[in-house]
Amino acid sequence: MKTVKFPVLLLLATAMSCRLFAGDGSIYSSFGVGEILTFAGNRSAAMGGTGIASLNGGSINLLNPAGLGQLSRTQYSGDFQYQGYSLNDGSGSAFLSSANFQSAALAFPVYNDYGIGFAFSITPFSRRAYNVTDNDITTGITQTYTGKGGLSSAQFAFSFSPVQDLYFGITTHYLFGNFDDVQKLEYDSTGYFTTDADKNVSTHGFAFTFGGLFAGIDRALGVSDEKHVNIGATLFSGATLSSDEQIFQNFSTSQETTNVSSGTTKIPLGLALGLEYDLGDKIIFTGDAQFQQWSQYTYMGVHPQEIQNSMRVGIGTEFLPSRTLSEPYYRQVIYRAGGYVDESYLKINGQSVNEYFVTGGIGVPVFSTPGSEARLNIGLEYGIRGSTTNGLERDSITRLTISLTGSDTWFIQPEVQ
Amino acid sequence: MNVYPKRIIAVLFLLAAFAGCSQSPTSVGKKIIPAAGKYTSHDTSFASVGDTTFKFAQVNGSSSSFLVGNSSSIDAKALLLFLATFPDTMASVQIDTAKLTLSADYGWNVALPPAPGQFEIKEVLSAWSAATVTGDSLNGLAMVPTNSANFVITSQDTLSVGRTLTAQFDTSLVRKWINIYTDTLLPRFFSIALVTKPGMTNFGIWGFSQFGSSSPPNLEIIYEKNGVKDSVSLSIGQGTFFATTNPIQPSGGIQTQGGISIYSLVKFNLNPPAFDSIPSNKVVINNATLLMTLKNSQRAIGYGMPDSVVAYFAGSATNFDTIAATYYGYGYRKDTTQTTNIVYTFNLTSMVQQWINAPSGNFGAQLRAVGTNSAVDSHVFYSSKDTAYAPRLLITYTRK
Numbered sequence: 001m002k003t004v005k006f007p008v009l010l011l012l013a014t015a016m017s018c019r020l021f022a023g024d025g026s027i028y029s030s031f032g033v034g035e036i037l038t039f040a041g042n043r044s045a046a047m048g049g050t051g052i053a054s055l056n057g058g059s060i061n062l063l064n065p066a067g068l069g070q071l072s073r074t075q076y077s078g079d080f081q082y083q084g085y086s087l088n089d090g091s092g093s094a095f096l097s098s099a100n101f102q103s104a105a106l107a108f109p110v111y112n113d114y115g116i117g118f119a120f121s122i123t124p125f126s127r128r129a130y131n132v133t134d135n136d137i138t139t140g141i142t143q144t145y146t147g148k149g150g151l152s153s154a155q156f157a158f159s160f161s162p163v164q165d166l167y168f169g170i171t172t173h174y175l176f177g178n179f180d181d182v183q184k185l186e187y188d189s190t191g192y193f194t195t196d197a198d199k200n201v202s203t204h205g206f207a208f209t210f211g212g213l214f215a216g217i218d219r220a221l222g223v224s225d226e227k228h229v230n231i232g233a234t235l236f237s238g239a240t241l242s243s244d245e246q247i248f249q250n251f252s253t254s255q256e257t258t259n260v261s262s263g264t265t266k267i268p269l270g271l272a273l274g275l276e277y278d279l280g281d282k283i284i285f286t287g288d289a290q291f292q293q294w295s296q297y298t299y300m301g302v303h304p305q306e307i308q309n310s311m312r313v314g315i316g317t318e319f320l321p322s323r324t325l326s327e328p329y330y331r332q333v334i335y336r337a338g339g340y341v342d343e344s345y346l347k348i349n350g351q352s353v354n355e356y357f358v359t360g361g362i363g364v365p366v367f368s369t370p371g372s373e374a375r376l377n378i379g380l381e382y383g384i385r386g387s388t389t390n391g392l393e394r395d396s397i398t399r400l401t402i403s404l405t406g407s408d409t410w411f412i413q414p415e416v417q
Numbered sequence: 418m419n420v421y422p423k424r425i426i427a428v429l430f431l432l433a434a435f436a437g438c439s440q441s442p443t444s445v446g447k448k449i450i451p452a453a454g455k456y457t458s459h460d461t462s463f464a465s466v467g468d469t470t471f472k473f474a475q476v477n478g479s480s481s482s483f484l485v486g487n488s489s490s491i492d493a494k495a496l497l498l499f500l501a502t503f504p505d506t507m508a509s510v511q512i513d514t515a516k517l518t519l520s521a522d523y524g525w526n527v528a529l530p531p532a533p534g535q536f537e538i539k540e541v542l543s544a545w546s547a548a549t550v551t552g553d554s555l556n557g558l559a560m561v562p563t564n565s566a567n568f569v570i571t572s573q574d575t576l577s578v579g580r581t582l583t584a585q586f587d588t589s590l591v592r593k594w595i596n597i598y599t600d601t602l603l604p605r606f607f608s609i610a611l612v613t614k615p616g617m618t619n620f621g622i623w624g625f626s627q628f629g630s631s632s633p634p635n636l637e638i639i640y641e642k643n644g645v646k647d648s649v650s651l652s653i654g655q656g657t658f659f660a661t662t663n664p665i666q667p668s669g670g671i672q673t674q675g676g677i678s679i680y681s682l683v684k685f686n687l688n689p690p691a692f693d694s695i696p697s698n699k700v701v702i703n704n705a706t707l708l709m710t711l712k713n714s715q716r717a718i719g720y721g722m723p724d725s726v727v728a729y730f731a732g733s734a735t736n737f738d739t740i741a742a743t744y745y746g747y748g749y750r751k752d753t754t755q756t757t758n759i760v761y762t763f764n765l766t767s768m769v770q771q772w773i774n775a776p777s778g779n780f781g782a783q784l785r786a787v788g789t790n791s792a793v794d795s796h797v798f799y800s801s802k803d804t805a806y807a808p809r810l811l812i813t814y815t816r817k
Contacts, residue, residue: 027446087445094443134447139458141815145450185456185701185815192703193766251701251770254743258699258774306451348449391448 003355024098025129026085026395027145028353028386030181030296031306031346033117033265034128034150038290038312039102042403043258046361047316048338048377050286052274055167055215059405060107060119063272064232065169065287066213067113068159073372074108077405086396090388098129102143102401107157108410112235115161125151140188140221151177151203158410159211165220165227169211175239175267176204197258198248203265228278236292263300283319286338294345308347314340316359325368334363336379344385351390357383357397367406376408424680448677456815458703461695464810467684467781468671471737474551475678477695480791483622483658484676485536485611488526489717491677491793493622493660494555495611496545497634499651503598507649510640512595515586517609519568520632525719525793534620538565540590541608547657555659560610563587567593567614570623582625591638606650622676622719622793628654660793664669670712671808673726675786676793680738682731683707683801683808684781686773695773698817705769707782709748710806711759715797725749726789726796729762730771731780740783744768758806761798769812 029035040062044051051063060075061067079102087094107119127150135142153177159169184196211234214220216227223229247259270292277285290312297307316338321331339358346353361379368374379401386392484493517538542559566585597603626632636651660676671681687695689749707728718724731737748763765782772779786794799806 028447030450087443089445089448091448092443092445094445130446131443132446132450133444134455135444136452141456141458143456145454183454183456189703195701195702196701206695247699249699249701249774251767254771256769256774393446393449 003393004010024085024096024131025083025127027130027132027393028089028348028387028395029128029344030130030145030147031296031348032126032299032304033149033267034126034179035148036126036310036345037124039079039081039123039401040403041105042075042361042377042379042401043318043336043363044316045381046336046338046359046377047286047318048288048340048357048359049312049313050274050288050314050316050338050340051276052211052234052272052288052290053213053276054274054284054286055213055230055232055276055411058281058407060105060121062103062105062119062121062123062155062157062210063346064211064234064274065119065157065159065171065209066167066232067140068107068117068119068157068169069161069167069213070112070215071107071109071117072112073407074410075106075119075405075407077103077105079401079403080101081402082400083400086398087393088388088396089393091142096131101327115159115167117159119157119371120155121157122152122154125153125173125175125177128181137188141157142186142188144186145181145255146184147179147181149177149179151175153207157209165215167211167215169213171209171211173207173209173239174204174334175207175241178202191275193251196250198250199247201243201245203241203243205239205241208237208265210237210338230276230278232274232276234270234272236272238293238296241265241267245300261300264298265300266296266298268296282320282335285315286318287314287332289313292345297345306348307345308352310343310345312340312342314338327367332365334375334377336361336363351387351388353386353392355383355385357381361401363405366406372406372408374404377401377405379403388404424597428480439649439739440471442626453817456701456817458811458813458815460811462812463685463687463810465810466686467681467682469682469737469806470668470672470679471681472605472677472679473738475790476549476554477553477657477659477790478546478674479547479627479629479655479657481627481630481788482523483611483621483627483656483761484523484624484660484791484793485613485658486525486534486620486622487613487618488621489619489662491622491660491662492613493658493676493793494613495656495662496547496550496558497609497611497628497654498541498545498547499607499636499654501594501598501605501607501651501654503595505599506642507595507640508599510642510647512588512591513641513646515588515636515638516583516592517565517586518583518635518637519625520581520630520634521623521722522626522632523622523719523792524576525624526717527623528619529719534570534617535614536568536584536611536623537614538563538567538584538586539610539612540587541610544604544606545608547655550657550659552661554666555661558610560612563590563609564737565590568611570620574625586636591636591757622660624719624721624791627656628652649804668712668715670715670797670800671709671784672795672797672805673784673786674793674795675789675791678789679786679795680789681784682737682781683709683728683784685772685779685810687769687779687810687812688776694815695812695816700773700814702766702770702773702812702814704724704811704813705765707746707748707763707765708751708809709761709763709784709798710808711761712797712799713757715795717795719792719794722788722792722794723749726761726763727785727787728765728768728782729785730768731783732778734780737783741771744771748784761796765810769810773814
């Protein structure tokens with residue numbers, strides 16, 4: 001029990017201490033709904049963000065609800081992430097960082113014969129965090145742009161298996177969050193008062209992810225005698241989020257609410273396809289492709305010209321030397337690696353803002369008993385987004401994700417002899 | 418190999434915590450901000466589209482000065498009310514003398530007429546209150562002459578700060594007040610009025626320090642009882658004044674005058690379809706300066722008052738005297754060496770910001786004299802019809 005409490009307390013304290021700060025990210029997060037975060041757990045992150053076709057009873061598949069169909073025990077996870085941004089726009093550079101609680105999930109099997117399982121989770125959907133100042137000596141105005149907030153997804157997932165090896169699932173997402181963009185104006189001229197405009201957007205709504213997964217497609221096609229290959233697909237329904245916008249302006253003598261409007265934020269449809277190849281129960285290879293039709297994104301009925309369709313391709317691998325408790329400790333450690341290429345939903349100055357990431361991680365056992373086990377997962381991602389050409393910015397991003405995952409027999413009725 | 422997961426967790430989390438705090442803003446990434454998202458600076462100017470000069474009945478209340486005198490068709494009468502308390506022992510005393518002392522703090526168009534200027538002291542029999550009395554209620558007040566001596570002004574030097582005027586006060590009136598005070602059945606109302614002596618015109622409007630100031634009106638009563646002289650001073654009370662003129666003297670311009678409540682409204686149209694309009698509400702007004710040009714020599718500033726006019730945010734299209742007192746700006750001479758077409762500048766930055774934020778609330782700027790209820794200073798500016806010298810509003814603003 002102490003083993004669990006200790007990191008959880010640390011995680012909460014650290015997360016709270018650093019959420020007080022804003023502007024610890026890239027100016028790219030000022031567009032659209034911010035920086036899209038496809039975080040689906042530490043395992044997925046360390047494997048290039050893949051997992052659409054993953055049917056692993058030892059982890060919670062947050063990418064594809066159909067992947068919950070083989071849960072054997074109650075699973076839980078909590079993730080904490082540190083992000084470091086090294087920013088370079090060709091004329092200057094800066095380093096910013098943040099550390100936040102990332103996600104939490106709980107999943108449990110209900111009826112294994114039909115692959116019925118449930119999962120509750122809360123994960124980030126997007127993040128806005130920037131803090132940029134522009135001192136224009138020709139106009140004598142220093143403008144500081146600050147943004148914070150983002151969308152979170154509280155989700156409930158359900159899986160079932162109507163026939164052997166075929167799994168379906170549905171996830172209901174409740175997307176919610178706030179965006180707070182402040183533009184502060186300071187003037188060189190004496191007698192001019194500092195002013196600022198604060199745009200606050202509150203938004204919420206529902207979306208759905210429909211998933212399907214077929215385990216052992218190789219055997220079904222007669223390619224193999226055993227089941228090694230899974231294929232999975234998801235369809236994200238998109239969402240029409242209710243959005244309320246208010247603009248507060250601080251003038252020399254008063255604060256005024258200069259604009260109040262209500263409308264919608266339209267999050268578009270997304271499709272994903274994944275493959276998983278299981279080699280001898282020790283090594284897993286995964287590959288995913290994800291597409292989202294961001295060209296249909298609108299905010300208050302307007303499509304920003306900087307938003308385009310996104311396409312992401314990732315690969316990953318996982319290696320577990322041994323599942324035997326008597327083996328040396330290092331042989332019980334899970335090793336993961338991967339990478340992905342993402343043509344993001346941003347197209348600025350006519351140029352796509354692409355991301356190239358390599359990922360890796362380990363999962364070390366914390367404790368293991370016949371009825372429960374826990375692992376500390378450490379994932380590391382490093383990548384580059386954008387470039388310094390064409391007036392853009394190149395972000396070198398490092399993400400360190402620390403998670404505690406485990407399983408237990410909670411909520412599971414013991415079998416009667 | 419010994420592995421301590423708890424220690425690993427602690428170290429990793431603490432490292433992340435120390436590293437996870439953001440830095441100050443930097444300029445990196447500023448080139449990505451769309452031009453449409455940046456504020457730019459602009460200058461523009463507007464000529465006024467109309468003006469109105471008006472008068473209304475004003476309650477002067479317990480103003481900082483009470484006025485009395487006559488000049489330029491304005492006649493001012495002062496009312497004083499003593500909140501007197503007489504010792505019981507005064508019921509049977511012999512009143513030797515009484516004198517009323519006033520401290521001058523303002524003078525307007527003061528000039529000695531052929532004979533010294535004089536104010537009479539009258540007894541006011543009707544009840545009044547500074548909080549409610551107006552010029553219209555003046556005719557309803559009953560006043561009777563007293564045996565007091567007149568205040569006599571023999572020298573303009575009287576206006577030096579702190580100089581006082583003293584007049585012998587009617588001792589029979591003092592006796593009457595003492596008798597009223599001792600009779601608990603009678604209302605204790607001890608009031609006098611100061612009025613211009615009939616036939617004396619155009620010797621100026623004089624202002625005197627109010628009750629509650631450092632130099633209040635003082636009625637000193639010297640009496641004798643059992644061969645011993647003693648005195649009592651009455652210097653607590655309330656005072657107000659009426660300044661009347663009828664009709665408004667035509668000026669042909671934008672006029673303000675204190676005391677008789679002559680105000681003006683100056684209107685600007687800042688929104689489309691006005692030329693040089695400011696179309697968006699996402700505008701920050703950095704500076705808004707109203708320029709008003711004085712019609713040559715048409716001003717009269719009294720001693721002790723600044724050469725200034727104040728502009729308030731007009732609060733109604735129909736009730737001209739309504740203002741939002743939060744937003745105002747004083748107008749001063751831009752160049753004190755000017756002798757003709759003197760320009761007054763008003764800083765109306767916050768007012769114009771409100772007009773931009775809520776265009777439907779733009780009813781113009783209401784101009785008033787400074788000390789509108791304690792002075793009769795007047796200014797006349799060129800009107801909106803005077804093309805060359807019409808009021809102008811110079812605005813520097815930033816907008817997206």
